[in-house]
Amino acid sequence: MSTKRIVITAVVIAVLLTALFVYVGLTMRTPGEKARLSSGREVTVTPVDKMRVRTAEGQPEVDVEKYRLTVGGLVENELSLSFEDIQAMPVEERYVRLPCVEGWSEDAIWKGVRLSDLLERAGVDEGARTVVFSSPNEYTTSLTVADVEKTDPILAYQVNGERLPDAQGYPLRLVVPNKLGYKWVKWVDSIELISGDYEGYWESRGYSNDADATGR
Numbered sequence: 514m515s516t517k518r519i520v521i522t523a524v525v526i527a528v529l530l531t532a533l534f535v536y537v538g539l540t541m542r543t544p545g546e547k548a549r550l551s552s553g554r555e556v557t558v559t560p561v562d563k564m565r566v567r568t569a570e571g572q573p574e575v576d577v578e579k580y581r582l583t584v585g586g587l588v589e590n591e592l593s594l595s596f597e598d599i600q601a602m603p604v605e606e607r608y609v610r611l612p613c614v615e616g617w618s619e620d621a622i623w624k625g626v627r628l629s630d631l632l633e634r635a636g637v638d639e640g641a642r643t644v645v646f647s648s649p650n651e652y653t654t655s656l657t658v659a660d661v662e663k664t665d666p667i668l669a670y671q672v673n674g675e676r677l678p679d680a681q682g683y684p685l686r687l688v689v690p691n692k693l694g695y696k697w698v699k700w701v702d703s704i705e706l707i708s709g710d711y712e713g714y715w716e717s718r719g720y721s722n723d724a725d726a727t728g729r
Contacts, residue, residue: 548622548673556608558673559619566680567613569714570650573700577684582631582668586645586705589636596670596684602626605667612726613694623688625669628661631704640708646687647703654698654713655722656689658706664690668701693724 545557577596584592605627612618632644637658645655656666666689670677677683682699689696695715716722 545620550608550622551606556620556622558608558621561621561673561675561678561681564619564621564672564678564681565613565617567615567694568652568680568699570648570652572680573649575649575679575684575700575702580684580702582685582702582704584631584635584704584706586707587638587641588632588706589638590634592631592635594631599626599668599685600670602630607667607688607690609688609690610729611688611694611697612729614720618729621672622674623667623669624671624674625667625685625688628666628668628687628704631668632661632706635706637706641706642709643707643711645703645705645707645711645713646698646701647705648698648700649702650700652698652714653711654687654696654716655711656692656696660689660692664692666690691725691727693721693726695720696724 546560547555548558549555580596582592582594582599584594603626604624606622606624608620608622610618610620628644641658643655643657644661645653647653656664666687668685669688670684672678672681677686682701685701687696687698687701695713710722712722
């Protein structure tokens with residue numbers, strides 16, 4: 514093949530790849546809207562009704578009146594909190610991007626309680642290494658104690674100033690900055706501190722237990 518044909522072929526391939534990347538970017542992009550944080554800063558968020566729904570376990574029916582969030586395992590004081598108990602705790606607001614392993618991402622203002630506040634109330638034992646999260650339909654995932662300290666997750670019950678939709682994990686969804694979406698467990702009703710490692714639903718099926726999404 515002549516040098517000229519090689520150059521032309523390379524240019525055509527480059528153009529096609531560029532077009533493909535642009536197409537994928539456009540199709541993965543969710544329309545945004547402006548919103549304001551309580552600080553007054555304006556940000557772009559994904560509208561709540563445009564947020565994608567991804568779940569492996571199916572959507573459970575949660576009776577908020579009977580709902581309890583338990584915190585146990587390697588803790589000094591086991592907790593069993595109603596939704597009202599959780600709402601009475603100090604409120605944390607965060608503008609956080611949810612990055613999915615599928616390649617798309619969504620930005621939103623999440624509001625709830627800091628996980629670290631719950632763990633401080635329970636009193637984490639020195640031997641605890643991992644925090645395991647569960648939902649009613651037995652979906653599980655985990656974060657190391659070091660991850661919790663680094664990312665400072667929240668358990669959100671509001672998104673973009675609205676009640677968290679049932680399909681998005683109401684009453685509580687874990688929001689973990691710089692972690693892929695399969696760590697953002699929905700309908701959280703159990704938190705357990707353990708001494709060893711833990712692989713959750715997707716992690717036991719080959720997904721990274723680290724789920725690092727820094728820079729995405």
